[in-house]
Amino acid sequence: MNENETVTLTESQRKAQRSRSIAIGLGLALLVVIFYVATIIKFGPSILHGAM
Amino acid sequence: MALVEKRTLDEGGIRLSEATAGDFLALLKPRVMSLVVFTAFVGLMAAPVSINPFIAVVAILAIAIGAGASGALNMWYDADIDAVMTRTAKRPVPSGRVLPREALAFGLVLSLLSVMTLGVLVNWVSAALLAFTIFFYAVIYTIWLKRWTPQNIVIGGAAGAFPPVVGWAAATGSVSLESIILFLIIFLWTPPHFWALALFKSGDYERAGIPMMPNVAGAASTRRQIFAYTLLTAPVGVLPWLLGFTSLAYGVVAIALGLGFIWYAWKVLVMPDSDRTMKPAKALFGYSLLYLFVIFAAYLTDSVVEHVLAMPGV
Numbered sequence: 351m352n353e354n355e356t357v358t359l360t361e362s363q364r365k366a367q368r369s370r371s372i373a374i375g376l377g378l379a380l381l382v383v384i385f386y387v388a389t390i391i392k393f394g395p396s397i398l399h400g401a402m
Numbered sequence: 403m404a405l406v407e408k409r410t411l412d413e414g415g416i417r418l419s420e421a422t423a424g425d426f427l428a429l430l431k432p433r434v435m436s437l438v439v440f441t442a443f444v445g446l447m448a449a450p451v452s453i454n455p456f457i458a459v460v461a462i463l464a465i466a467i468g469a470g471a472s473g474a475l476n477m478w479y480d481a482d483i484d485a486v487m488t489r490t491a492k493r494p495v496p497s498g499r500v501l502p503r504e505a506l507a508f509g510l511v512l513s514l515l516s517v518m519t520l521g522v523l524v525n526w527v528s529a530a531l532l533a534f535t536i537f538f539y540a541v542i543y544t545i546w547l548k549r550w551t552p553q554n555i556v557i558g559g560a561a562g563a564f565p566p567v568v569g570w571a572a573a574t575g576s577v578s579l580e581s582i583i584l585f586l587i588i589f590l591w592t593p594p595h596f597w598a599l600a601l602f603k604s605g606d607y608e609r610a611g612i613p614m615m616p617n618v619a620g621a622a623s624t625r626r627q628i629f630a631y632t633l634l635t636a637p638v639g640v641l642p643w644l645l646g647f648t649s650l651a652y653g654v655v656a657i658a659l660g661l662g663f664i665w666y667a668w669k670v671l672v673m674p675d676s677d678r679t680m681k682p683a684k685a686l687f688g689y690s691l692l693y694l695f696v697i698f699a700a701y702l703t704d705s706v707v708e709h710v711l712a713m714p715g716v
Contacts, residue, residue: 359418366420373423381519384460388523391454 421504425494429477429505430470430512437694438469438565444698445569445584448647448705453573461524461572465565468516468532472561474509475540478502480548483610489603509540520572528571535564549611552618559592560585566698580647583638584701590635591694594628594667598687601625601670602680625671628686632667636660639697648704655700663693 359367390397442465446458453461477484477495485496494500513536521529543558551557563585570581600607600614601624607614615624639660643653666689669682 357418362420363418366422369423370419370421370426373426381515384463384519385523387456388460391456392523 417501419501419504421494421500425499426508428494429474429500429508430467431473431476432470434473434562435466435470438562439466440695441584441588441698442466442565442569442572444702444705445566445581446573447569447702447709448566448580448584449570449573451574452709457524458573461520461528461569464516464520464524465528465532465568465572467512468520468536469565471509471512471516472536472539474505474512475536476544478505478509479540479544481505483549483612486610487603487606489606513540524572525575527575527577528568531564531568531571531577535561535568538564550613552613552615554613555596556593559589559596562592563588579645580642583641583645583647584698586638586641587635587697588694590631590638591690593631594635594663595687595690595694597624597628598670598683598690601683602687621675625673629664629667629671632663636664639693642701648701649708652700652704656697659693659697659700662689666690 439462443462446453446461477493480490481493481495481502484490484493490496495502495505513533517529517533517536520532539558539561543554543561547554547558566584566588567577567581570584571577597615600616601621604614604616604621608617615627619627637660639656640653642648643650643656666682666686670686673680673682
């Protein structure tokens with residue numbers, strides 16, 4: 351149960367994992383930018399100064 | 403290197419995925435998505451109210467992701483029949499690159515994300531319509547109608563017809579007669595479009611056991627129904643001009659396109675049963691794509707010109 355083993359990914363598995371990781375990273379970054387900009391648009395620039 | 407428990411590996415419970423980001427992108431059906439983006443954009447631009455350009459882009463993106471999510475759910479459920487049809491056998495799930503449960507999770511997560519994003523950042527009317535569209539395509543069409551009735555694509559066509567309504571709702575927060583007519587154009591256009599394809603791909607559908615109209619009612623009946631739906635589509639395409647929503651220029655384009663559509667459908671109607679190449683059906687399929695693209699492009703152009711002319715000082 352406590353005995354752990356490591357697995358070495360094949361080249362194609364490593365490449366596929368890397369491409370998925372990059373896509374998830376870009377997707378999350380895009381989501382952050384979208385919500386950041388949309389929040390400013392919806393509430394106005396004053397939200398950046400803590401005043402509503 | 404990945405750290406995993408030996409016990410899990412021994413049970414065969416783990417399969418290290420070789421699916422690339424491109425495979426997951428393919429689950430979104432990019433070609434269908436491009437049509438959804440375009441028609442939703444026309445619905446949004448045709449609305450008589452202005453919307454912040456950034457919010458408009460977010461709305462279109464959310465609608466596109468929602469449409470893609472429903473495509474992923476479709477590919478999850480339909481993997482068995484996709485595998486036996488030449489047109490779909492190379493899709494990520496039947497080809498084994500993506501596991502069914504991965505496609506399901508991907509579709510569900512993106513459905514939730516797209517609907518919530520549209521609701522929080524745009525409005526909840528459009529979000530509710532998008533949620534209904536995803537539900538309609540994934541559950542009503544894919545799971546229920548597709549394998550049960552030859553009317554599958556007639557009723558299921560509603561899912562593909564919703565995007566301009568969602569786009570309009572994103573801008574206005576409501577549904578109107580104008581957006582319902584955009585819905586009707588796509589809804590009535592769907593049967594001639596898909597049945598033309600089904601005519602020359604009937605062997606594929608038969609092998610997969612899908613009750614498409616040519617396999618159930620026969621080619622002759624399908625050709626008559628194609629013609630009937632085309633006779634309905636053409637005048638509905640002209641309705642926006644007749645009801646005063648667009649200019650004469652759109653009306654002229656819609657009439658010309660409609661007459662062309664009827665002409666191609668007529669060629670299919672009189673196509674002899676012995677015709678194995680089915681050139682008229684292939685031509686109608688190609689023309690139907692052109693019809694939808696050009697009629698929505700004409701609507702978009704008309705709306706943009708109207709907006710520009712309405713600007714002060716123009």
